[in-house]
Amino acid sequence: METSNIWAVIPAYNEEKSISETIGKTKKHVSNIVVVDDGSKDKTAILGQKEGAVVLSHIVNLGKGAALKTGCDYATRNHAKFIIALDADAQHNPDDIPRFIEKLKKYDIVFSYRRPSRKMPIVLSFGNWFISNVVSLLYGVKLNDTQCGFRAFSKEAYKKVRWNASDYSMESEMISRTGKQKLKYVQIPISTIYSDKYKGTTVIDGIKIVLNMLWWRLINSR
Amino acid sequence: MVKMALGIQIAGSLFGLFMIYYSFLNYKRKEFTIKELIFWISSWVIFMIIALFPSLLEPIVLRVGFLRALDLLTISGFFFLIAGMFYTYIITRKNQKQIEIIVRELAIKGNKRK
Numbered sequence: 001m002e003t004s005n006i007w008a009v010i011p012a013y014n015e016e017k018s019i020s021e022t023i024g025k026t027k028k029h030v031s032n033i034v035v036v037d038d039g040s041k042d043k044t045a046i047l048g049q050k051e052g053a054v055v056l057s058h059i060v061n062l063g064k065g066a067a068l069k070t071g072c073d074y075a076t077r078n079h080a081k082f083i084i085a086l087d088a089d090a091q092h093n094p095d096d097i098p099r100f101i102e103k104l105k106k107y108d109i110v111f112s113y114r115r116p117s118r119k120m121p122i123v124l125s126f127g128n129w130f131i132s133n134v135v136s137l138l139y140g141v142k143l144n145d146t147q148c149g150f151r152a153f154s155k156e157a158y159k160k161v162r163w164n165a166s167d168y169s170m171e172s173e174m175i176s177r178t179g180k181q182k183l184k185y186v187q188i189p190i191s192t193i194y195s196d197k198y199k200g201t202t203v204i205d206g207i208k209i210v211l212n213m214l215w216w217r218l219i220n221s222r
Numbered sequence: 223m224v225k226m227a228l229g230i231q232i233a234g235s236l237f238g239l240f241m242i243y244y245s246f247l248n249y250k251r252k253e254f255t256i257k258e259l260i261f262w263i264s265s266w267v268i269f270m271i272i273a274l275f276p277s278l279l280e281p282i283v284l285r286v287g288f289l290r291a292l293d294l295l296t297i298s299g300f301f302f303l304i305a306g307m308f309y310t311y312i313i314t315r316k317n318q319k320q321i322e323i324i325v326r327e328l329a330i331k332g333n334k335r336k
Contacts, residue, residue, distance in 0.1 A: 036329065056329040062322055070326045077330070166322055 005082065006101065007032040007075035010053070011067035012088035016042040022086070023051035025094035029101075030084065034074055038067040044088075064149070065163055065170030072162075076155050084152045092150040096190045100152035108157035108183040111175075113145035114192040127206040134210055135172065138217045139179030143187055147171050147209075150190055157183055169209045176216045234273025241266045 008030040012019055019035065026033055035048035039061035048055040056070055068085055075083050082104050086092040096112070103110040114120065124147075131146045149171060153161065161177040163170040178185055245262040248254045254262070272279060276291040288294045 054333060056333050058325050058329050060321070060325055062325055066322055066326060070329050073326070074330050074333075 002081075003029075003101070004031060005080055006030050006084065007034060007078075007080040007082070008084045008086065008094075008097070009068060009071035009075055010035045010086055010088045011038055011064050011071060012036065012040065012044050012048070013038040013061060013064075013067070014040045014042050015044050015088040016040075016047055018090035019044050019047050019088050020051050022088050022090050022092075022094065023048060023053050026086070026097065027052070029094060029097040032075070032078075032080065034071045035088070036067040036071040038062060038064070063165075063167040065168070065173075066166035068149075068170065069163065069166075072158055076158060081155050082152065083155070083158060086150050091192055093191055096150065096188075099188055100150075103186050103188060104152055104154060106184070107186045108154055109161070109174075109178055109185040110152040111143055111145075111185060111187040112148050112150040112190045113143065113187050114148055115189050117192070120192075123203060127203065131172065131206065131209060131213075134213055135175055135179075138213055139176050141175050141179040141185065143175065145187075146175055148190070148192075165212070167208075168205045169212045172209045172213055173216065176213060231274050231276075235270050238266045238270035238273060241269075 008026045010019075010022060010026070010033065012035055015022075023033055023035065033053040035044075035053045035055045037045040037048065037055055037057045039058045045055050045057050054074070056074055058067060058070065072083055072085070082101070084097055084100055086094065086097075100110045100112075116125070128145055128147055132143055135146050136142050147168070151174075157178075160181040160183060161174045163173040163177065165173045242263055245254065245259060245266065249256070249259040272295070276295075279291040279294060283289075283291050283294050286294065288297075
């Protein structure tokens with residue numbers, strides 16, 4: 001597969017500790033990297049530029065969903081055919097990218113799941129299990145890990161799943177749109193490092209996600 | 223009872239006066255247009271009249287089946303609060319969406335690819 005039209009989109013908020021490492025590792029597999037600095041108060045944007053990534057800066061913090069959407073919009077406007085979304089906190093290993101690219105030959109969207117591990121916080125494990133079952137019940141999309149943000153999709157698929165949520169519920173909105181649009185999807189296992197337990201999806205986010213999914217199923221059809 | 227009613231009337235009038243002053247202040251700071259100033263001052267004057275002469279509401283109170291003017295004011299107050307909350311929610315959501323669009327577009331346009 002031609003790699004010049006593959007873009008990696010990395011939303012980042014106060015990630016000066018890990019952004020250089022994430023970009024450095026991603027560069028080995030993808031030449032087009034866009035970092036969306038979501039109103040960081042640290043050196044995330046400067047470090048991103050130093051590493052040679054395109055840095056788009058939100059002047060205020062909008063949330064992961066909005067940041068990822070900015071990056072994906074930028075990539076598609078610059079003729080991206082495939083997009084790989086990954087987190088900036090070094091939780092995702094960019095060395096998994098070739099496996100995503102391989103799957104994109106056959107599927108519209110490639111989801112990933114974190115292998116069950118004792119290191120995964122119990123609340124997160126339970127939340128994931130619960131949300132996965134709700135997603136399966138409401139949308140018929142069977143995924144092991146609905147909140148894992150390491151994903152890849154084609155430009156055409158992005159147009160169909162382009163989410164409205166500006167926060168973490170974008171992960172679930174994307175899945176619900178995948179189900180509604182009957183896109184071809186697959187999931188692959190990835191290894192994960194849990195770096196900061198105070199970042200990512202919280203219990204409140206989880207409740208919001210479940211309520212949103214019910215809403216999208218009942219009312220907000222596309 | 224008389225003392226309490228008087229207390230409420232005084233508090234209501236003082237509150238109304240303060241809000242008139244605050245509305246005028248906003249007009250002077252050019253936050254309000256003259257139309258908005260007239261609307262808000264009229265609203266606070268009506269509020270003060272009702273606070274001072276609650277008996278004016280009696281015909282309405284009896285017609286809608288309340289026993290006291292205070293009951294009518296309390297229920298009306300709740301209606302206004304709910305309507306106000308709803309209106310504020312709509313405005314906030316609208317602003318939030320507009321801010322998101324502006325911030326995202328600024329980020330993309332601020333970094334056009336060479």
